[in-house]
Amino acid sequence: MGNEKQTFIKNPTFKWVGTRPVRPDGMDKVTGRAAFGADYQLPGMLVGEVVRSPHAHARIKSIDVSAARALAGVHAVVTAEDFPDLPSEIAAGGEAPINFRDVSHNVIARHKALYEGHAVAAVAATTAAIAAHAVALIKVNYEVLPHVIDVREAMRDNAPLLHDDLFTTGIDPQPTTPSNIAGRTQFVLGDIAQGFAEADIIVEREYTTQPVHQGYIEPHACAAAMGADGMATIWTSSQGHFMVREFCAKLLKVEIGQIRVIPAEIGGGFGGKTTVYLEPLAMALARQSGRPVKMVMTRSEVFRASGPTSGTHVWVKLGAKRNGTLTAGEMILKYQAGAYPGSPAMLGGMTGFAPYDLKHAKAVCYDVVSNRPKCAAYRAPGAPMAAFGVESALDEIAQQLGLDPLELRAMNAAKAGTRALYGPKFLEIGYAETLAAAKAHPHYSAPLGPNQGRGIASGFWFNIGGQSSAAVHVNEDGTAEVVTGNPDIGGSRASMAMMAAEVLGIDLAKVKPIIGDTAQIAYSFLTGGSRVTFATGMAVVEAAQDTVRQLRERAAKLWKVEFAEVEWRDGMAYCTRTTEEPRAPLSMAAIAHSCAKTGGPISGTASINASGAGPGFGTHLCDVEVDPETGAVKILRYTAIQDVGRAIHPSYVEGQLQGGAVQGIGWALNEEYIYDQQGRLLNPGFLDYRMPVASDLPMIDTVLVEVPNPGHPFGVRGVGEVPIVPPLAAVANAVSRAIGIRMTDLPLSPPRILATIDRAKRST
């Protein structure tokens, strides 16, 4: 196998890998045949609605559901009492540890509501109108408590406490008084005191970013049915139906084997659909009513009750010699977790300095709870905020030293052998190549006009592997299904089919990609972490190789020759025995057609825990023009350059780069949560929460750099997360250069820029 992988990497020509075929799910999606989370309709189905806390922080003294229950058409009402009270214990999660007690309490509040929108009860009724009426009839007796929204305020000693049993971890000795600081994590490399002592210049600044929502088009939606025998089926739009199955089993204390999850199409996730909100409620309502229950969030509920990424406060200190060599870096990261611990502060600390070869570095990461919805993963969780600080500081160093910002980065770029602050030494990476490509790109040498600025910034993401399964079922006519267990968000149907067709050597049109449900394909971890094309792709490659092995065995049987005498090329078996009459090659269809005679159906499978995900690096160029009258920023030109290892389907990869850039631009320029004094969200909708739309932006240019990942048979690296890491700094650096003032607080909205310009005018 090892050798075959090497062969693939070195093979300069592919039949399918690197081409741009029409997407296999395209027709379904443009003609409306694809079924999303809200598209399932079952006989007798009820509508489920959620009762949500109107308070940012309140003790739930009692809940009276009697009037709701008595309403005709209401079939079920559930509160926290319908769920087991789980112990607080940290389970090994996929990307981060999971405390299922917190997940449970976030799904339905127990004792306290911790943010406006927190679910406190749920009802199921025959119609949406009756369900809404029932919601209104549920009387919750709240004792409103003082609340805290901001991360730094939440860290203060006298801040309102969310959890009286939360004690900061990572401090020795562990504190005995509760705190909103859930944890402190630190990473140290070398000796930063020595590093800063070696510096000729030091830049030290504080940066803030606002929580931003993933903004997927499809709100959370699911349907659940549960029989009297305790067997449940859930149809849901998620980033992982195996995750939904496990989480629901944990939260309802049933066996995993009792639940089957059918993956719906997913209308965007970006990390925000890697946990459960509605599914356990729908399941509990279905169990109580004995009928299927459908639940669909409104957009307002999505904003108020599903997780954005953290708002952050990041302090960065960077030292450099006069020639630009970085000597030391230090970061303190304070990340909002929302109502329960688990911000990606640690990931910020691990990633911020990763693009650079720093001998001395340190990061201290604080995970802080406050009265906001529990944060969820969002594309490269934690990394963009740290990169915003580091890449802004680098820009300042470049300005102060009069260096080209790309050259400053190039001279300090991490490469194979560089030890990262978070531990490992890099193998083959392509960061320097992205810098070189940026330098060579016409964008970088294009002239700029008045009020215009060019920002550059880079970004890093680990990319992960993990557990995936795949099966290749060969049909009687030589066509094949390729089954995997990952929802297709970024085009994995296409890439899985292409990799399978490449290994099998057959026409792509003969390969049908299928997303298997939890009962029909073996376990597969989330679609997230930029892992699917890498890890699930590796499972597909191995399953296809297993299939080729079987096809060769069958050909050997038909020819009565040894296995080693059968070669597989271009979807055909060739016999290499030369001592007898030559045997005509056998097509996959011919071998499939006679499989009954040679042992039965041909089906290759693989279940793996993939390691060797290749770290990803990107460099973005951004030109802006700032209107000095209004403070409005116009993105003039944007180029995203990234080492993608190997682009299986370049159009999809370019789409990932474009999408990440656009989301990062929104984060940099406009998106923020606006709360009133009572801790109520004032802008829970796309009219007031301003995401960039097509008319706001130029076409995002992309450059794919391919430094193959030696850990994958085709050299694939994850690509989905890196592109959201650089934009915050790229935009801020561009704006800072355009207006001549360093901008450190996001979003760079017109009022803020105007105020900054005015303040600067006044002080000069």
Next chain:
Amino acid sequence: MGNEKQTFIKNPTFKWVGTRPVRPDGMDKVTGRAAFGADYQLPGMLVGEVVRSPHAHARIKSIDVSAARALAGVHAVVTAEDFPDLPSEIAAGGEAPINFRDVSHNVIARHKALYEGHAVAAVAATTAAIAAHAVALIKVNYEVLPHVIDVREAMRDNAPLLHDDLFTTGIDPQPTTPSNIAGRTQFVLGDIAQGFAEADIIVEREYTTQPVHQGYIEPHACAAAMGADGMATIWTSSQGHFMVREFCAKLLKVEIGQIRVIPAEIGGGFGGKTTVYLEPLAMALARQSGRPVKMVMTRSEVFRASGPTSGTHVWVKLGAKRNGTLTAGEMILKYQAGAYPGSPAMLGGMTGFAPYDLKHAKAVCYDVVSNRPKCAAYRAPGAPMAAFGVESALDEIAQQLGLDPLELRAMNAAKAGTRALYGPKFLEIGYAETLAAAKAHPHYSAPLGPNQGRGIASGFWFNIGGQSSAAVHVNEDGTAEVVTGNPDIGGSRASMAMMAAEVLGIDLAKVKPIIGDTAQIAYSFLTGGSRVTFATGMAVVEAAQDTVRQLRERAAKLWKVEFAEVEWRDGMAYCTRTTEEPRAPLSMAAIAHSCAKTGGPISGTASINASGAGPGFGTHLCDVEVDPETGAVKILRYTAIQDVGRAIHPSYVEGQLQGGAVQGIGWALNEEYIYDQQGRLLNPGFLDYRMPVASDLPMIDTVLVEVPNPGHPFGVRGVGEVPIVPPLAAVANAVSRAIGIRMTDLPLSPPRILATIDRAKRST
């Protein structure tokens, strides 16, 4: 593996095999959650209806669909022109060769309608009322032709010809004039002339049976959707979704990979759902309309247009010595195929003499077309009619020689080493054991009253193996899914889960059986031929063994010991290394929980072509009382005894024996198709086509004889088909003995018996 199979057979104690747990699909079926063929509802779904020929035989001169097409709400109209005209060629089928041209023409008539009810067009409209209106608007210009219904009439030289390109096969030289005799097949063992010369007595008689319908409760029903990209999904109740996929691909000339078939629950099949009727029509209508189409047959359509088993004329000659030793047997079998070739005449010829050690035997089988719906498989296809003749003749020999009919059979019984007329020598079989069990049963020695008679008869079925696939997916908590590709008709969910739990050594409740769709599990041949518990069960056993191997590997990794040092017992891994500190046993759940660390998800699979199906034999005892005033037959007592190899779930096996006996009783006593002079069916409904209901029958007693099949790891033999083979003769022998007159023509309905009694009275 071979050794392990032996171990299973010899192991006298099982944890699950042989027990009677609650069926896993029971709750779904009694609460209505199970989705049958007609239970699927899709957005925009149309209703499909079929235009059927009112004539038994007619040339289709033209079809004018313009008025139907113009009707508001009609979205598609198809005729044979919408299907490719396939070449006539015999493809290797599963149980019998298949001519897809004939299948296609049977699904929708091309040029000629060959029976009343033959589909000639189909429509799809927004409502059933509009569809019915559209059906009425379709103008078919027929030229009515002379028709033929009866098998012997159809064989005459001057009979109306159904196909002018049908020439009898199996005759040397092949005739050059067309005929309704599609084929002649002959089996010869020894020298019958010599055999009959050795006989002291010879019985020679003609027997007739009527076509009978499988009478499944659920009519044929399906839904189909097809996208503009040519990708189709079909939801259907069938005995094999892989069969539906292949047949639809063939009939619509698309690739197999373009079609996904989702198996619905099936409300009975008994062989009648091993082909397609509606599915290709629904698919063509869906393709034309761009919308999903649902089609459900009425009961009348089921009778008029789906396949019963053949009506037959069987001539039997049997010779014996005075002591009862059989010296020779000869049969001529004439079986109706319906409108297209393919009756099970050959299977009748192969099975009729199979229970007996005959040195000299011969069977000549004729497959004959006539203007009736094309016959379909029905439980032990072809065997009951041949057994009716042979077992009746044996009863006469016993009577003439004054022998106990069980002893006559016992002294001639086939055993291990006996060569059957159809070729093979039997391995371990349990026919003699069923005779001994019958002899010992209290039923056999119970007294009889006036007008009462006791019939005994035996029966044989091959049972088959074939291609099956299975997967065992181990979940994170040690529960598991067992996925197979066969619709569960006779309880295979239960037996698959039990066999998996037995091999895994875990609690049955931890194992969830799943019927995979065509895209999610590898190819599996039909649920039919009494093959599923045997062949698919073998795949499940192998997949579970593969899983145990993986579990042992993982335990070895966790313990850092050799694979051989890990034993698997009772769902736990035990370490046999004694040189170090003892290692606590690891449960399946513990190993599953840590699978990421040891290589990824644990999932065992198997795809096999199972051979070694054990032949099955049964002996039935039947007591009747005949009312001499009315001719009505009352079944007083009935005992079905059968060698089942090993009963995985004895209740289901007993149910198979009971169900087979009841269907055979209906065939013997009441069921028949009544045609008018124009060849139109007069009794297409359960009111006039009289199947036995519970109140007609006593509880059918059963005795399970277990002579393990050496070809299966648990000793399983197929059990579903044997029990319909003896009843025709058992009932007829009982009636013959009760009234003292040999009855040779079925059904033994009151008018026929009364007429026989009256005729006998008149002649004495």
